[in-house]
Amino acid sequence: MSNALLLQRLQQALGHTFTRADLLVQALTHRSYASINNERLEFLGDSVLNCSVARALYDAFPNLPEGSLSRLRANLVRQETLAEIAAELKLGEVLRLGEGELKSGGFRRPSILADALESLFGAVFLDAGFDAAHRVVRGLFDPLVAKIDPSASGKDAKTQLQEILQSRRLPLPEYRLVDTRGEAHDQSFIVECVLTRPARITRGVGKSRRAAEQEAAREACALLASNGGQP
Numbered sequence: 001m002s003n004a005l006l007l008q009r010l011q012q013a014l015g016h017t018f019t020r021a022d023l024l025v026q027a028l029t030h031r032s033y034a035s036i037n038n039e040r041l042e043f044l045g046d047s048v049l050n051c052s053v054a055r056a057l058y059d060a061f062p063n064l065p066e067g068s069l070s071r072l073r074a075n076l077v078r079q080e081t082l083a084e085i086a087a088e089l090k091l092g093e094v095l096r097l098g099e100g101e102l103k104s105g106g107f108r109r110p111s112i113l114a115d116a117l118e119s120l121f122g123a124v125f126l127d128a129g130f131d132a133a134h135r136v137v138r139g140l141f142d143p144l145v146a147k148i149d150p151s152a153s154g155k156d157a158k159t160q161l162q163e164i165l166q167s168r169r170l171p172l173p174e175y176r177l178v179d180t181r182g183e184a185h186d187q188s189f190i191v192e193c194v195l196t197r198p199a200r201i202t203r204g205v206g207k208s209r210r211a212a213e214q215e216a217a218r219e220a221c222a223l224l225a226s227n228g229g230q231p
Contacts, residue, residue, distance in 0.1 A: 006094045013089050014120065015139050020127050027123035028091070028116060030106065032098030042115050044122030048130065049077055052121075052137035056145045064150055075156065076144060080210050082114035085140055087207035091116050108187065110208055157217035161193075164224055171196045173220065175213045178203075188212075193220045 001009075007024065011017050018024045023041075031037040053076050057069050064072075075081070086092075092107035095116055106112050125133040155163075165172055179190040189209045193202045193216035200223055204215025 003094065006090075010089060010091070010094060014124070014136050016124050016128065016132055016136050018123070018127050023123040023127050024120075025096070027119040028094050029096040030098065030101060030112060030116075032101045032106070033096040038116060038119035038123075041119040041122035041126075044125055045118035045120065045133075046122075048121045048125050048133045049118055049137055052134045053077055053141055053145075055134070056138055056141060060145050060148070061150050068150075071155075072148060076141060079110055079114040080208070080214070081144070082117050083110035084207055084211050086113035086117040089117070108208075110210070157214045157221055161217045161221050161224075164221065165195075173217070175216065177209060177212075191216050193217055195220060198224075 011024070026036060027038050027041050029037045031039055050073065053073050054069070057064075057072050057076075061069065061072075087108075091113055095107050095112065097106045097112075101107075101109075101112070121133050121137055124136050162172060174194040176192045176194060177189060178192050181188045181190070188205055188207060189212040191204050191206075191209060191212035193204065193213070195201070200220070202216050202219035202223060204212040204217070204219060206212035206215055
């Protein structure tokens with residue numbers, strides 16, 4: 001697929017067509033590629049992201065106090081979550097990276113993907129204003145907000161699993177990478193979470209190893225919450 005078609009697909013996925021194509025290109029340009037890159041756009045996009053996600057959580061959970069909302073927002077805007085969204089958008093296929101970053105697999109590095117996604121939010125803000133950028137963020141994050149259990153602590157699944165096991169004085173889990181599938185630019189990682197007491201194995205799949213570990217941990221938490229998961 002040509003680069004033009006890839007950029008068109010990305011804009012369709014974002015729900016925003018750029019009037020200024022130069023902003024889109026800059027948002028996808030890493031500092032290793034050119035002096036005019038996406039670092040300043042990332043600065044803008046970070047603020048747009050935090051404000052938009054804060055509004056989404058404020059609307060979705062009218063009874064939650066400020067501290068709980070802050071923890072939920074931090075969980076949503078962390079690098080891992082951003083990198084997962086970027087991978088779903090296939091940002092790695094359209095990033096402009098220097099030769100060194102290309103050779104080292106920078107197109108799938110979570111930090112680079114997360115920064116590029118924030119840069120896109122900043123680019124949309126400059127291209128069409130805050131409302132347009134807010135709509136793009138909400139389009140990507142509202143499905144994640146809808147999955148949030150407000151009674152949960154807002155901690156990630158691996159932390160929750162560790163605390164559950166520690167509270168029961170059980171051994172901590174072991175995470176094993178068992179398979180990697182797909183082309184280099186669109187890989188899926190398969191990870192097992194191995195519990196010794198109770199003797200169980202859960203499996204997670206994600207666009208990064210960390211994402212797969214989190215999915216496996218979520219499955220283990222659900223297992224321990226059921227009767228069958230009792231030691």
